[in-house]
Amino acid sequence: xxxxxxxxxxxxxxxPDLRSKKKRFQSKxxxxxxxxxxxxxxxxxxxxxxxxxxASLALTGDTIAQLSDRWRKQKQSLSGSSDTSKxxxxxxxxxxxxxxxxxxxxYGFLFYGxxxxxxxxxxxxxxxxxxxxxxxxxxLQVLLNxxxxxxxxxxxxxxxxxxxxxxxxxxxxxxxxxxxPTLFYGFRFWIPxxxxxxWVVPLQARVAFMSTGSIFWNFFLSSTMxx
Numbered sequence: 338x339x340x341x342x343x344x345x346x347x348x349x350x351x352x353p354d355l356r357s358k359k360k361r362f363q364s365k366x367x368x369x370x371x372x373x374x375x376x377x378x379x380x381x382x383x384x385x386x387x388x389x390x391x392a393s394l395a396l397t398g399d400t401i402a403q404l405s406d407r408w409r410k411q412k413q414s415l416s417g418s419s420d421t422s423k424x425x426x427x428x429x430x431x432x433x434x435x436x437x438x439x440x441x442x443x444y445g446f447l448f449y450g451x452x453x454x455x456x457x458x459x460x461x462x463x464x465x466x467x468x469x470x471x472x473x474x475x476x477l478q479v480l481l482n483x484x485x486x487x488x489x490x491x492x493x494x495x496x497x498x499x500x501x502x503x504x505x506x507x508x509x510x511x512x513x514x515x516x517x518p519t520l521f522y523g524f525r526f527w528i529p530x531x532x533x534x535x536w537v538v539p540l541q542a543r544v545a546f547m548s549t550g551s552i553f554w555n556f557f558l559s560s561t562m563x564x
Contacts, residue, residue: 384454387544391450392442394548399441401552402559403434440501441559448493449551450544456486457543479531483524491519498562515561526554 460478495516499508530550538546551558 384451384544387454388446388450390545391453391548392446394545394552395445395449396438396442398552398556399438399559400433402556403437405556406560407432436501437559440498444494444497445548448497449490449548452489452493453486453547454544456482457540461540475535476532478535479528482531482535483528487520487523487527491516491523494558495562519558519561522557523554526550 460481464474464478492512495511496505496508499505499511504511527550530547534543534546
């Protein structure tokens with residue numbers, strides 16, 4: 338068929354190449370969609386997957402923290418008692434603080450999941466991708482993550498917790514007493530985790546990775562908020 342002339346040339350017509358235009362249009366459309374997705378110009382879309390992931394892992398971390406704390410207290414109070422481990426576990430489960438669990442879950446769903454995902458998209462778009470020559474730039478991302486995102490996370494989770502407890506008037510004292518120690522403790526844990534997060538983990542999995550890491554330090558964070 339190519340021997341007969343393509344695109345109407347056999348008939349003496351000089352028609353535009355519609356297939357080429359379609360390909361160029363599709364390529365341009367894909368490029369625009371990619372740019373819109375990276376910059377957010379296409380309109381805000383709530384990151385439901387990341388929010389649900391952060392909420393479920395926040396719930397898991399809080400549950401482990403609560404069970405661990407009550408197990409330790411129950412074992413201390415029942416030392417020398419004839420109660421069995423089954424009775425201790427039943428008592429622990431029956432006294433679970435579901436309101437506290439809901440506070441942590443809603444924080445992960447409404448704030449940590451969407452907020453951290455937007456932050457990682459921003460960094461990924463405006464800072465170049467990792468190469469052998471820009472490792473220092475990736476280290477800058479780690480520092481920005483701790484200097485900017487870390488204080489925001491602590492400020493929001495403290496405020497959210499005090500709001501649920503009806504203790505907003507005590508929030509300045511809470512910040513003054515616990516925010517800085519919590520931040521420094523977080524630096525010691527999150528800087529190594531962030532190094533892995535930026536160097537190894539792909540963008541779409543970063544929220545899940547950091548949320549999983551939050552399970553391991555949620556013991557400290559939960560106890561700090563419940564003081």
